[in-house]
Amino acid sequence: MANVSIKADIKVQWPQGQSSFSPGTPEELAIIGVDVLVKALGTDAARSFVMQVFERYANEHLAATTNSVAHPLKNAPTL
Known part of the structure; x- marks a missing residue:
């Protein structure tokens, strides 16, 4: 990093x-x-925006790390 x-x-x-x-x-x-x-x-719209950002970069993060335990989408609440 x-x-x-x-x-x-x-x-x-x-x-x-x-x-x-x-x-x-x-x-x-x-x-x-x-x-x-x-x-x-507001909280809901901000959460939706942040989740969109995490989704956009999820594959890049998974490819860059061998340990996905700390992945931001793991155990994320569903909207």
Whole structure:
């Protein structure tokens, strides 16, 4: 797996104000993205979107790893 460093300044405008984020890793960026999705679309729509992303990359992940126990779709709830 490659080492990735992110330099970003994310500003989100909400009716209640503004949020500001500075992720440094892909994991932090993903958490921020999911947080914004949930706030903007609601839990069900955000979950549907994230599941679509996991489905899109599931085969690539399975091909890249020999141990599929930690696969994000394993034991995922059905919608």
